[in-house]
Amino acid sequence: MITKMDFYRCFFEQLARRGFDVKRSTSSDYLADIYYKNQLIAFYTKADTVERNPFVEVKDKVFNLVEETARKTAVESGICTECPYTDKEERLKNGSVKLAEYNGVMLSCKLHHLFGYVFSTYRMAPESEQPLQRQFFYNKEAASQDFAIRSGLVDERALFTETELMVLHSNLVKLTMLDNNLSNDDMLSVGRMIEKIEDIVPELQGRDYDFDFEDEFKQDMEIGG
Numbered sequence: 001m002i003t004k005m006d007f008y009r010c011f012f013e014q015l016a017r018r019g020f021d022v023k024r025s026t027s028s029d030y031l032a033d034i035y036y037k038n039q040l041i042a043f044y045t046k047a048d049t050v051e052r053n054p055f056v057e058v059k060d061k062v063f064n065l066v067e068e069t070a071r072k073t074a075v076e077s078g079i080c081t082e083c084p085y086t087d088k089e090e091r092l093k094n095g096s097v098k099l100a101e102y103n104g105v106m107l108s109c110k111l112h113h114l115f116g117y118v119f120s121t122y123r124m125a126p127e128s129e130q131p132l133q134r135q136f137f138y139n140k141e142a143a144s145q146d147f148a149i150r151s152g153l154v155d156e157r158a159l160f161t162e163t164e165l166m167v168l169h170s171n172l173v174k175l176t177m178l179d180n181n182l183s184n185d186d187m188l189s190v191g192r193m194i195e196k197i198e199d200i201v202p203e204l205q206g207r208d209y210d211f212d213f214e215d216e217f218k219q220d221m222e223i224g225g
Contacts, residue, residue: 001077001138004048007115008032011073018065034066042066048114070114079116080140084109096120105151106131107143119143121150162201169197169204 001007012022012032021035025043030051032044041058043051050067052058075081090098096108104123112118115138122131137143148154160168172194176187198205 001074001079001115002142003138004115007074007077007138010077011070014069014073015066018069020066036062048112074114074116077138079138080119081116083111084117084119084140100147102147102151102153105147107147109143121147123150165197165201166204169194169201172197 008031015022015034019036021038022044023033023035025031025033027033027043030043030045033040034042034044034050036058039056039058040053041056042053042063045051050063050070052063085097085099092098092108094110096110098106098108099119100107105121106124107119107121109117109119117140119137119140119142120131120134121137121143122134124130125132135146137146172190176182176190176194182190
């Protein structure tokens, strides 16, 4: 889960599969109106809670299904459910826990009732001590990387984007399939690099690769007769 929009998309799609109808709310107080059998039974609030419609009777099991779907979708979206701090870390005024601070940049974390441990990176305004340019993350690794870049601990130019890693992974896999001149040591090194990339981008694990031998070596085959 990268942003709340990722969650909303998955959550509302899951509700639709379960027989609910989700529409953009006509009220500025809510994000969405949730219908069941043409009745407006609940609202999804901007605080990421599900609120009953007090004017419509609905069975508890139906309303509970909405809440259970929200929790299940959040977990499946990849939120952080493991506490990333201990009692020793500093508690901030807003209820967050300070995980790290360097070069004027703060990395903090706060437990959310639905999204687990939510991270944020920001700079503090010297005069007002208010957060500036705050960025929220629902994944510890993404938050840590952003903190390292914003604080200057690492040079962003030395990092690969996910797209770049996927391209690199594809070419490394192709290298192991095509280059018969690779030594055993080089093959092992390439294998370790592939594993590292798959640890960072898990969806690459077990990926099927469509490799067309004739298309790849068509020119050589024509030359060789």
